[in-house]
Amino acid sequence: xxxxxxxxxxxxxxxxxxxxxxxxxxxxxxxxxxxxxxxxxxxxxxxxxxxxxxxxxxxxxxxxxxxxxxxxxxxxxxxxxxxxxxxxxxxxxxxxxxxxxxxxxxxxxxxxxxxxxxxxxxxxxxxxxxxxxxxxxxxxxxxxxxxxxxxxxxxxxxxxxxxxxxxxxxxxxxxxxxxxxxxxxxxxxxxxxxxxxxxxxxxxxxxxxxxxxxxxxxxxxxxxxxxxxxxxxxxxxxxxxxxxxxxxxxxxxxxxxxxxxxxxxxxxxxxxxxxxxxxxxxxxxxxxxxxxxxxxxxxxxxxxxxxxxxxxxxxxxxxxxxxxxxxxxxxxxxxxxxxxxxxxxxxxxxxxxxxxxxxxxxxxxxxxxxxxxxxxxxxxxxxxxxxxxxxxxxxx
Numbered sequence: 001x002x003x004x005x006x007x008x009x010x011x012x013x014x015x016x017x018x019x020x021x022x023x024x025x026x027x028x029x030x031x032x033x034x035x036x037x038x039x040x041x042x043x044x045x046x047x048x049x050x051x052x053x054x055x056x057x058x059x060x061x062x063x064x065x066x067x068x069x070x071x072x073x074x075x076x077x078x079x080x081x082x083x084x085x086x087x088x089x090x091x092x093x094x095x096x097x098x099x100x101x102x103x104x105x106x107x108x109x110x111x112x113x114x115x116x117x118x119x120x121x122x123x124x125x126x127x128x129x130x131x132x133x134x135x136x137x138x139x140x141x142x143x144x145x146x147x148x149x150x151x152x153x154x155x156x157x158x159x160x161x162x163x164x165x166x167x168x169x170x171x172x173x174x175x176x177x178x179x180x181x182x183x184x185x186x187x188x189x190x191x192x193x194x195x196x197x198x199x200x201x202x203x204x205x206x207x208x209x210x211x212x213x214x215x216x217x218x219x220x221x222x223x224x225x226x227x228x229x230x231x232x233x234x235x236x237x238x239x240x241x242x243x244x245x246x247x248x249x250x251x252x253x254x255x256x257x258x259x260x261x262x263x264x265x266x267x268x269x270x271x272x273x274x275x276x277x278x279x280x281x282x283x284x285x286x287x288x289x290x291x292x293x294x295x296x297x298x299x300x301x302x303x304x305x306x307x308x309x310x311x312x313x314x315x316x317x318x319x320x321x322x323x324x325x326x327x328x329x330x331x332x333x334x335x336x337x338x339x340x341x342x343x344x345x346x347x348x349x350x351x352x353x354x355x356x357x358x359x360x361x362x363x364x365x366x367x368x369x370x371x372x373x374x375x376x377x378x379x380x381x382x383x384x385x386x387x388x389x390x391x392x393x394x395x396x
Contacts, residue, residue: 010039019044021280038301082110115320145324192299209262239278
């Protein structure tokens with residue numbers, strides 16, 4: 001089995017292929033700091049698809065030629081955890097220096113590009129260099145969807161494959177399919193929260209937050225709702241903090257200009273106090289989504305975790321990243337900025353989820369073929385012959 005290095009891990013590994021946030025047993029050391037546990041979902045899911053006997057982090061904060069030479073001798077390949085790396089503000093540190101010295105293949109495991117609200121995506125020369133070094137080291141580069149593939153293609157990187165995200169395949173079920181129960185049987189619903197958002201990616205913050213608030217309240221009025229946070233400090237305090245920290249978290253929300261104007265009201269305060277969920281352990285999120293009848297909302301990986309476990313999910317899209325995921329997997333989705341009211345009944349149609357079921361099988365085969373093409377020892381099933389009408393999931 002393989003000896004693997006990982007670029008940009010997100011959390012500590014335990015029991016071989018499980019991930020939780022760093023210093024999990026010392027929550028108070030980081031409860032006041034934001035981190036997106038969704039990144040840990042991707043890391044955990046990546047490990048669950050790979051056969052390996054040894055795992056370590058590729059250090060890129062410093063450049064030590066002798067240390068890199070030792071890694072060349074001791075490891076078989078590197079993978080770059082899938083995330084949003086291709087954007088104008090990306091800082092790669094000394095990655096280019098490290099990769100020039102490194103002789104190992106670097107597997108880009110579902111990376112993505114982020115488009116700004118307006119204007120052209122401008123990338124630094126460093127980003128262009130790092131991406132080309134990665135592409136030159138492997139048979140192919142794995143990206144999450146068409147937009148990301150087009151961005152890399154525009155940089156002259158032609159060996160691109162659309163593979164979605166490892167989180168979708170964490171259960172390693174090539175025949176996974178979503179089957180909707182009767183809507184009147186739905187009881188337990190999770191709403192994935194993303195209260196904090198950048199104005200550079202969400203074009204109308206007022207619409208974004210009021211639509212978000214109304215979704216939470218509408219689901220709470222109909223179902224037993226769980227609010228699923230993924231890293232915002234105030235939400236973490238309300239889910240896991242002491243009594244004093246809970247009050248601090250709520251006070252901070254009341255003082256936040258955007259939340260005060262567009263998000264927080266008496267019902268939301270009550271739901272935030274009583275229905276909030278957060279965990280630093282990926283497995284605990286998975287346990288939760290398996291108990292729910294529906295997960296919907298604003299979190300890309302929280303929703304994808306549900307789908308990977310056979311739980312229906314609906315995406316609320318607000319930027320190029322969420323749109324790209326929904327398009328890659330044909331996930332039922334709601335455009336937050338379309339100016340329409342959301343009615344769950346309109347989305348509770350098996351035909352919508354059958355499109356996801358078909359796309360899931362296609363992208364599963366693409367991911368498996370991508371890993372095999374790059375000579376990565378993996379657990380995914382060998383792709384069966386695709387139906388004749390199935391489109392090629394790659395960009396040449």
